[in-house]
Amino acid sequence: MPDLQPARTRPPRSHGAVPTPVTPFDDSAAAVANLDPALLTALRRAATAAAADGVNLLVNGGWRSPEYQEWLFTEAISTYGSEAEATRWVATPDTSAHVSGHAVDVGPPAASAWLSEHGAAYGLCQIYRNEPWHYELRPEAIDHGCPPMYADPTEDPRMRR
Template sequence: MSATRGKGFWAFLLALLVLATACTPSGEAPSTGTSARVQGDGSIPENESISLDDSEHAAIANLDPTLLAAARKAAADARLRGVELKVTSGWRSAAYQQRLLDEAIARYRSEKEALRWVHPPDKSKHVTGEAIDIGPTAAADWLIQHGADYGLCQAYANEMWHFELLTSPGGECPQPISNAIG
């Protein structure tokens, strides 16, 4: 290989390396916003949960930073009392939220009934990263009792697992509304 041709080859490899490191694992260019989003739709398999420390999962990484910090603080305090808070749902893409709504409409055979449980993407706090679902039941119950200490409140009476920042830490949570449509 000639010296000139060899330099071109190495320059080409270097360019490929720079391009490869500038892309996310999905091959898409990273976000240019102030906080890069983790790729994925945020789905967590049914009957499974993940840790609040799983920052590689889109459902956790794309949560509102204030909500995530409050939930992590609550989880650390709950752990000291023998309760493990797990995330059954966090941030969701709009497409995933729409899929959940479509599935609920099929399950309940009524859009009105489905909307008691699942918001459309444009109304969902999961899509904006401002809601988190906590399990198992004992963990959700612990958070209902102690969540106000962290600003976390149960938003809907029919969803004991769904929490949002609805008060300042140490404040009083508002009464949960009856369901997603009020």
């Protein structure tokens, strides 16, 4: 018998949903406008340099409301079958760097690849090996390079609150 539960509706753009990727300059998107100002400045500088190299850097995710992050976490549990497996891909609202505006997900793959190669010059670092799209600001990376990546969020001490 099919599941007759109604599909859960994705929260709106005002909660940080990005149904279609946007540029880092789109202040009408809550996912961009609510990013930490230092992260947003670095992201915009990197996007400008990437464009000069012919790479279009887009935002697939950025700031999220706690409600949207909870929705994503619940969806991940459904997708991956357990809370333990879901936490390898999606943080809870109380641990997510997206909720605080300190993380951004970029695309398309060419932009992630460009940022992987050039992001440290802007203080933008990939944090998790399993998420090549997830970047956070690490200003010390400008002089010292990005820190070693965690395999996935379960290795990140910030996720153990």
